[in-house]
Amino acid sequence: MDLDKSMIGIASKPYIAEVDRERVTRFAQAIGDENPLYFDETYAADTAYEGVTVPPTFLVSLGSNAKFPLKLDFKRMLHGEQEFIYHQPVRIGDRLECTMTVTDVYDRVGKSGTMQFLVLDTEMKTEDGVLAAVSRNTIIYRPAKKGAN
Amino acid sequence: MKAITKIMFSDLHKEMQLPALSKPPVTHEQLVQYAQASGDLNPLHTDDAFAKSIGMDGVIAHGMLIMGFLGQYVQELAGTEAIVSKFNMRFGAMTKPGDAITCSGVVKQLTEIDGNRLAELELIAEKAPGERVGTGSATLTCKI
Numbered sequence: 454m455d456l457d458k459s460m461i462g463i464a465s466k467p468y469i470a471e472v473d474r475e476r477v478t479r480f481a482q483a484i485g486d487e488n489p490l491y492f493d494e495t496y497a498a499d500t501a502y503e504g505v506t507v508p509p510t511f512l513v514s515l516g517s518n519a520k521f522p523l524k525l526d527f528k529r530m531l532h533g534e535q536e537f538i539y540h541q542p543v544r545i546g547d548r549l550e551c552t553m554t555v556t557d558v559y560d561r562v563g564k565s566g567t568m569q570f571l572v573l574d575t576e577m578k579t580e581d582g583v584l585a586a587v588s589r590n591t592i593i594y595r596p597a598k599k600g601a602n
Numbered sequence: 603m604k605a606i607t608k609i610m611f612s613d614l615h616k617e618m619q620l621p622a623l624s625k626p627p628v629t630h631e632q633l634v635q636y637a638q639a640s641g642d643l644n645p646l647h648t649d650d651a652f653a654k655s656i657g658m659d660g661v662i663a664h665g666m667l668i669m670g671f672l673g674q675y676v677q678e679l680a681g682t683e684a685i686v687s688k689f690n691m692r693f694g695a696m697t698k699p700g701d702a703i704t705c706s707g708v709v710k711q712l713t714e715i716d717g718n719r720l721a722e723l724e725l726i727a728e729k730a731p732g733e734r735v736g737t738g739s740a741t742l743t744c745k746i
Contacts, residue, residue: 476639479635479638479639480639480640480670482635482639483632483635483636483638483639483640483667483670484636484667484670484671484673484674485625485626485632485671485674486670486673486674486677488674488677488678490677499682500681500682500683501680501682501683501684501685501743501744501745502685508670508673508674508677509673509676509677509686509689510666510669510670510673510689513640513642513666514639514640514641516641532665532666532693533692533693534690534691534692534693535665535666535669535690535691535693536688536689536690536691537686537688537689537690538687538688539685539686539687539688539689542685589690
């Protein structure tokens with residue numbers, strides 16, 4: 454199955470992702486990011502965040518519960534680009550309602566033929582319904598190998 | 603924290619080269635830790651035998667781990683005065699265990715919008731001078 458524009462707007466069912474202190478700690482440790490902003494309340498209170506927050510890429514670890522809204526060949530998928538847009542700081546203890554939506558599908562001609570791109574936005578809302586952040590994943594969907602499918 | 607030179611937001615200026623962050627070499631153990639912490643359990647990043655079975659020399663790092671390094675860098679640059687409001691990365695060459703990543707950046711634009719000062723940064727992650735594993739950008743937002 455190739456991508457086409459009709460896929461734009463297809464969304465996953467919303468799911469709840471909890472921002473758990475231990476997960477944040479393990480995530481920062483794996484990267485080797487020792488910024489006190491993620492664990493030191495006193496330090497964090499005096500920053501622009503006004504409290505402890507999460508590493509900028511932490512939201513990617515909340516995506517694993519998503520039911521992918523499309524049936525695609527995972528072997529053809531490459532993670533091409535990732536973006537995080539923060540509307541407000543994400544806090545430890547937040548229960549974020551996440552919804553993944555196909556927001557764009559486009560082609561680009563490259564060295565190895567036409568490549569297809571799929572843009573998936575995961576919107577993350579707090580329990581008050583406020584949009585906290587968007588995690589935008591751009592996937593390169595490689596051409597199917599001849600003889601495959 | 604191995605702090606990079608502390609920079610005040612008011613010191614930033616257009617085309618300013620920001621101090622670099624040099625990460626220790628990526629280790630196999632780190633890839634296992636990152637796999638568990640991130641939930642990306644693709645064996646391509648943790649199992650050499652699997653990686654070889656699909657034609658690779660061995661495991662490669664998660665692209666998101668490298669973005670994590672750039673995220674550490676951007677968050678350190680934001681310091682205590684600014685927040686990271688936008689951050690993106692395009693993935694380039696592969697990173698393998700043993701590669702040491704250096705993060706560097708340049709201030710591309712300084713603007714004021716709705717009572718906030720914004721700094722647009724261009725970011726580079728390299729495994730050796732000129733060998734980019736990713737490029738990206740970030741916006742730091744500082745309330746006036």
